[in-house]
Amino acid sequence: MKPLLIRARLLSFHHEPQGLGDAASYRYIEDGGLLVAEGRIADLGEYADVAARAAADVETVDHRPHLLTPGFIDMHLHFPQMQVVGSYAANLLEWLNTYTFVEEQRFADQAHAARIAVRFFDELIRHGTTTAVAYCSVHKVSADMFFAESLRRNMLMVGGKVMMDRNAPEGLRDTAQQGYDETRQVIADWHGKGRNHVAITPRFAITSTPEQMEASQALAREYPDLHIQTHLSENHDEIRFTQELYPAAKDYTDVYAHYGLLGQKSLFGHCIHLSDREADAMSESGSVAVFCPTSNLFLGSGLFGLKRLTQREKPVRVAVATDIGGGTSYSMLRTLDEGYKVLQLQGERMTPFESFYRMTRGNAEALGLSHRIGALEIGHDADFVVLDAGATPAMALKMEVVTTLAEELFLLQTLGDDRAIAETYVAGQPAKSRLPG
Numbered sequence: 001m002k003p004l005l006i007r008a009r010l011l012s013f014h015h016e017p018q019g020l021g022d023a024a025s026y027r028y029i030e031d032g033g034l035l036v037a038e039g040r041i042a043d044l045g046e047y048a049d050v051a052a053r054a055a056a057d058v059e060t061v062d063h064r065p066h067l068l069t070p071g072f073i074d075m076h077l078h079f080p081q082m083q084v085v086g087s088y089a090a091n092l093l094e095w096l097n098t099y100t101f102v103e104e105q106r107f108a109d110q111a112h113a114a115r116i117a118v119r120f121f122d123e124l125i126r127h128g129t130t131t132a133v134a135y136c137s138v139h140k141v142s143a144d145m146f147f148a149e150s151l152r153r154n155m156l157m158v159g160g161k162v163m164m165d166r167n168a169p170e171g172l173r174d175t176a177q178q179g180y181d182e183t184r185q186v187i188a189d190w191h192g193k194g195r196n197h198v199a200i201t202p203r204f205a206i207t208s209t210p211e212q213m214e215a216s217q218a219l220a221r222e223y224p225d226l227h228i229q230t231h232l233s234e235n236h237d238e239i240r241f242t243q244e245l246y247p248a249a250k251d252y253t254d255v256y257a258h259y260g261l262l263g264q265k266s267l268f269g270h271c272i273h274l275s276d277r278e279a280d281a282m283s284e285s286g287s288v289a290v291f292c293p294t295s296n297l298f299l300g301s302g303l304f305g306l307k308r309l310t311q312r313e314k315p316v317r318v319a320v321a322t323d324i325g326g327g328t329s330y331s332m333l334r335t336l337d338e339g340y341k342v343l344q345l346q347g348e349r350m351t352p353f354e355s356f357y358r359m360t361r362g363n364a365e366a367l368g369l370s371h372r373i374g375a376l377e378i379g380h381d382a383d384f385v386v387l388d389a390g391a392t393p394a395m396a397l398k399m400e401v402v403t404t405l406a407e408e409l410f411l412l413q414t415l416g417d418d419r420a421i422a423e424t425y426v427a428g429q430p431a432k433s434r435l436p437g
């Protein structure tokens with residue numbers, strides 16, 4: 001395949017922006033060129049320079065006046081919950097028991113899991129998300145269908161077979177041994193195949209017996225390079241129930257700490273109601289708290305204090321995510337817009353530069369994969385999103401008065417959704433324009 005020379009405005013972050021004036025935190029090239037070969041960035045810079053350096057025999061595409069950034073990264077969502085989105089419930093536990101634990105049972109059926117996997121990746125691509133960290137269901141076949149589809153599309157995905165052996169319907173329970181054995185099999189079958197990464201995935205402390213937590217610990221010890229994902233401190237009733245189930249633990253976080261599940265590779269969904277002691281434990285272990293704003297608002301779970309966690313003496317690493325299907329949008333633009341509002345309600349500020357950093361490089365750093373994804377750098381994977389800030393009549397009208405890059409980003413975040421994604425590139429290939437209908 002010929003190398004591809006892309007012309008567009010380019011934006012990529014070096015580190016977390018400290019305020020609106022922090023121009024050193026990002027690189028912006030008004031007339032940029034990106035040369036892509038074999039799924040990687042082979043060259044980038046001013047278009048004229050990149051074009052001059054490129055061989056004569058390249059394909060070219062001109063995305064001007066659109067803005068090209070690294071593809072979005074979604075750090076927490078549930079593949080089997082596409083048909084749970086928008087389920088009417090008072091709170092997390094009612095929502096789980098009434099809808100989610102019913103729906104996920106359907107993923108014992110290979111044909112159903114395969115059908116939803118196709119729709120899942122279509123939706124990610126439609127919304128500009130090129131990497132996601134996903135929960136499958138308890139059924140191994142759901143993980144098989146998830147990874148087979150991501151392999152087919154050559155996407156960098158992190159996913160895990162959920163382990164859960166209590167406080168759920170029979171059709172949604174494994175055992176400690178089965179969860180352990182099947183996770184090992186998923187790792188053997190899929191980890192490192194294509195761009196797939198397997199994550200050790202005990203759903204949360206409520207649905208795992210102490211024996212299953214020990215099995216998770218054994219997996220974490222055997223596979224120290226794998227991510228671990230679970231849920232933590234999302235809802236007050238959930239926290240109370242967890243304390244009842246694990247009375248010896250100091251608090252919810254201590255349950256996971258007791259089983260050796262805290263660490264640099266550990267991703268904890270929600271973390272809304274952490275005590276200072278728990279935040280210290282997260283910080284000291286390098287664990288990541290994953291902010292899921294649309295879900296937290298939809299389920300009435302609470303307001304995540306992003307700055308409260310990142311600007312304390314012992315800072316906690318933070319990522320952002322949609323949490324489909326507790327979350328209500330596949331779009332990281334919509335997600336950061338709601339995140340912005342959650343912070344506003346608490347007197348915290350998040351600049352548009354910080355938002356776009358978090359959707360891209362910030363989440364890549366939280367994942368420990370910023371050497372591969374999340375930035376436009378030579379040698380990195382060619383996963384991009386092309387953004388059109390005038391995609392709808394209302395956006396185009398507002399664009400008439402936009403004069404700065406920060407304003408454009410803020411418009412994309414405030415009014416943008418899948419319509420603002422002009423193209424999504426996966427490993428150097430245009431993927432959105434190739435989606436069916």
Ligand code: GUN
Pocket residue numbers: 078092096100203204231234295323326
């Ligand atoms: N806690 C345990 N499972 C889930 C889930 O599927 N969604 C959310 N939002 N919280 C959870």
Ligand code: ZN
Pocket residue numbers: 076077078231269323
């Ligand atoms: Zn979740």
